[in-house]
Amino acid sequence: MERLNQYRQWIQQVLARHKQFVPSYGEIEQFTVFDHNDDHYLLVTVGWSGDRRVCGSLIHIDIKGEKIWIQHDGTGVGVADELVELGVPKSEIVIGYHDPNARKLTEFAVG
Numbered sequence: 001m002e003r004l005n006q007y008r009q010w011i012q013q014v015l016a017r018h019k020q021f022v023p024s025y026g027e028i029e030q031f032t033v034f035d036h037n038d039d040h041y042l043l044v045t046v047g048w049s050g051d052r053r054v055c056g057s058l059i060h061i062d063i064k065g066e067k068i069w070i071q072h073d074g075t076g077v078g079v080a081d082e083l084v085e086l087g088v089p090k091s092e093i094v095i096g097y098h099d100p101n102a103r104k105l106t107e108f109a110v111g
Contacts, residue, residue: 006087008063015059018043019032019043027048032044041062042060045057080093091108
């Protein structure tokens with residue numbers, strides 16, 4: 001349980017860090033969503049860029065089966081690598097947006 005609590009804290013830390021980077025275009029708001037009951041964590045972007053509506057998750061991370069599932073990573077940095085730097089073993093991170101067969105070719109967990 002202690003490990004999962006540490007993972008939750010690190011995920012929230014990574015999302016909070018990315019929230020600080022305000023887009024340089026449009027009237028864009030970013031906010032975090034932390035669902036502690038079901039372990040869903042998101043950084044959401046909402047607003048307008050000129051006449052175009054911007055709305056969606058920049059980062060979506062879940063904890064499922066005691067592994068961290070990166071469901072979406074819209075950053076150029078690589079959220080998985082940031083979590084590894086904090087101390088999460090690669091064997092505990094699943095790149096959920098990769099096809100299950102492609103996951104076998106990465107250095108991260110398959111699922």
